[in-house]
Amino acid sequence: xxxxxxxxxxxxxxxxxxxxxxxxxxxxxxxxxxxxxxxxxxxxxxxxxxxxxxxxxxxxxxxxxxxxxxxxxxxxxxxxxxxxxxxxxxxxxxxxxxxxxxxxxxxxxxxxxxxxxxxxxxxxxxxxxxxxxxxxxxxxxxxxxxxxx
Amino acid sequence: xxxxxxxxxxxxxxxxxxxxxxxxxxxxxxxxxxxxxxxxxxxxxxxxxxxxxxxxxxxxxxxxxxxxx
Numbered sequence: 001x002x003x004x005x006x007x008x009x010x011x012x013x014x015x016x017x018x019x020x021x022x023x024x025x026x027x028x029x030x031x032x033x034x035x036x037x038x039x040x041x042x043x044x045x046x047x048x049x050x051x052x053x054x055x056x057x058x059x060x061x062x063x064x065x066x067x068x069x070x071x072x073x074x075x076x077x078x079x080x081x082x083x084x085x086x087x088x089x090x091x092x093x094x095x096x097x098x099x100x101x102x103x104x105x106x107x108x109x110x111x112x113x114x115x116x117x118x119x120x121x122x123x124x125x126x127x128x129x130x131x132x133x134x135x136x137x138x139x140x141x142x143x144x145x146x147x148x149x
Numbered sequence: 150x151x152x153x154x155x156x157x158x159x160x161x162x163x164x165x166x167x168x169x170x171x172x173x174x175x176x177x178x179x180x181x182x183x184x185x186x187x188x189x190x191x192x193x194x195x196x197x198x199x200x201x202x203x204x205x206x207x208x209x210x211x212x213x214x215x216x217x218x
Binding site for chain 1: 183201202
């Protein structure tokens with residue numbers, strides 16, 4: 001496990017954590033590499049982990065052929081299923097020739113939050129802020145499309 | 150400072166993007182969003198900065214048509 005601290009420093013999930021906490025949390029995960037259009041998560045399947053984009057970009061596909069948004073380095077995805085235990089709401093594919101991800105098991109993330117309460121609060125706050133940013137982005141996207149008629 | 154940027158692409162229906170980057174987006178600059186090369190048309194503050202992060206909204210246009218999948 002060798003996720004560079006430089007990458008973690010601009011990753012939303014790790015904002016406000018000490019270097020040690022960030023590295024310990026990152027150590028719970030595994031790095032994975034995907035290639036263009038390869039499926040990373042499948043809509044409808046059970047979600048058991050959260051992923052962070054380390055390099056490259058991924059696309060969120062709520063239905064086949066419809067790309068909702070592209071997420072780049074530092075962005076997390078898959079958090080909804082960790083928080084509400086529901087199925088994956090979208091298929092996630094690699095949107096660039098290659099993308100490197102950090103995949104953290106949900107139970108490990110939640111256990112880390114319980115064991116380190118202050119850091120756990122910060123992580124949950126970071127997740128909430130990231131979700132609101134995604135909602136704002138979605139609203140801006142809809143507004144832009146409607147303005148164009 | 151890091152910049153968390155919401156990119157919306159005007160024109161044809163194409164997905165926007167959320168990207169974290171070290172450098173602030175600049176009007177007229179080009180950026181790759183998935184398979185689409187885009188030019189930045191407008192940059193706005195979206196949220197107040199927090200810690201080392203600034204939150205921006207960028208409107209851009211595609212520089213090339215997207216091939217149908």
